[in-house]
Amino acid sequence: MEPKKQTIIFVLIAVISTAAIVAGVTYVILAPTPEGEVDALEIYHWWTSGGEAAAITALVDEFIALHPDTTVQQVQIAGGGGFEMRVKIKTLMLAGQPPDTFQIHNGYEWKIFYDAGLLNNIDPIWTTALKAAVPDVVEDISKGPDGHYYAVPVNIHRSNVLWFNYEILNDTGIDPATLTTWPAFWAACDAIIANPNYTITAPVAMGEQWTAAHAFEQVLASVGIDTYEAWINGEIDSTSATHYADLVTACEIYKTLTTYINSDWAGKSWDSAIAKLLAATPTAAFAIMGDWANGEFFQAEWDHGVDYGTIGVPGTGNMYGLVVDCFEKPKNILHPTAVDNWLGVVASKDGQDAFNPLKGSISARTDANISKYGAYQQSAIADFNTIDASPTSYMFPSVVHGSGAPEAFNTDFIPLIGALTSGTATASQTATALAALAATYSSDFIKTWSL
Ligand code: GAL
DSSP states (O other), rough: OOOOHHHHHHHHHHHHHHHHHHHOOOOOOSSSTTOOOSEEEEEEOOOOOHHHHHHHHHHHHHHHHHOOOOOOEEEOOOOOHHHHHHHHHHHHHTTOOOSEEEESSSSGHHHHHHHHHOOOOGGGGGGGHHHHHHHHHHHHHTBBSSSSSSEEEOOOOOOOOEEHHHHHHHHHHGGGOOOOHHHHHHHHHHHHHOTTTOSOOOEEEEEEEHHHHHHHHHHHHHHHHHHHHHOOOOOOOOOOHHHHHHHHHHHHHHHHHHTBOOTTTGGGOHEEEEEEHHHSOOOOSSEEOTTTTHHHHHHHTOTTTTTTTEEEEEOOOEEEEEEEEEEEOOOSSSSSSHHHHHHHHHSHHHHHHHHHHHHHSOOOSOOOOOGOOOHHHHHHHHHHHHHHTTOEEEEETTTTTTSSHHHHHHHHHHHHHHHHTTSSSSSHHHHHHHHHHHHHHHGOOOOOOOO
């Protein structure tokens, strides 16, 4: 059912009820009540690329199989990373017309709605079994400052992945296992440009501004996890000598990276950047992207380890960058029962094992049925477990994808990297501006990360 129609029905019932009260009728039904609730569900998300759409469809199918009487409407708002969708959600939430449920990144990104008192606590979904199945780092960001749960994670994406076209690397004589430092990576890029069998002038595929900021985060982590930690704790300013020097270094490395990217990056969606590797005549060999990219390779029926490959972004091999998608239950929604059912499916082992193999992410549950996942994800699950268990390996939450730092900080951070990418700002100007952001938003940092 159309969201507008639902509103109209709600308004009509309210008008009828009011009229009945005025007329002195005693048997009015004040809607909606749980008993009178229409069995429908409206789900907002931004998953429109081939892999994304296939994944959410599989999850919805799982829901429909369990709740066949519920009418489900997916409201897809295109725009990778959800930047367009969140504008719409904010408008609806603040107008008092909350969607039944919506996708968002777990942690800071939903805090604006929490602060405004617009989210339901969903403690009942977080059963003892679910708590036992979800890694602590993900469970932790599903809670509000009041200690209650406000989100149900559907996945764990890895951000620090370097994707490559195997044929190009083989033809150029590049062993991907050697690409563990930035100088080695620059040399590989130069060799691909020089390879006469291809006409590749920009070996690294880059997309619009948020994907540039995404790449920058990985570069920053590569420079030092301590510096990344200080960054997401809002502790880097121009007086924090060691970390500030690292921030400058990260900006300089990133600046070198931009010399290898396509000049039309700003107008490219993330999936059209990945398509450069997938094309019959590829125009790029590498991409730094979260593992939602795997959904595109999967849809193209490319084999991991044969047609395409992955390693950690140079310098981040012992790290797992975290991007966690989740669903919410706003207050004052039309279909709370259906939303509870939906969140139950989102949280379930079967739901996650239907969604994640297509999405590229791993399940947010440690009891996933690994046989349902392809080669890339099986390697990601192994890496996640190794990194989780090792005291010298690290998980780090993404800022671009809403978990690491306050949303306002992120909103200002992304265009600064856009300016560095386009060349309108230098590395040192960018570092200065990034360091100033921490002071600007100091009161918004409510969490101290210990990575
Ligand atoms: C991320 C999101 C992923 C994927 C990606 C591209 O922010 O967490 O699930 O959708 O954007 O749209």
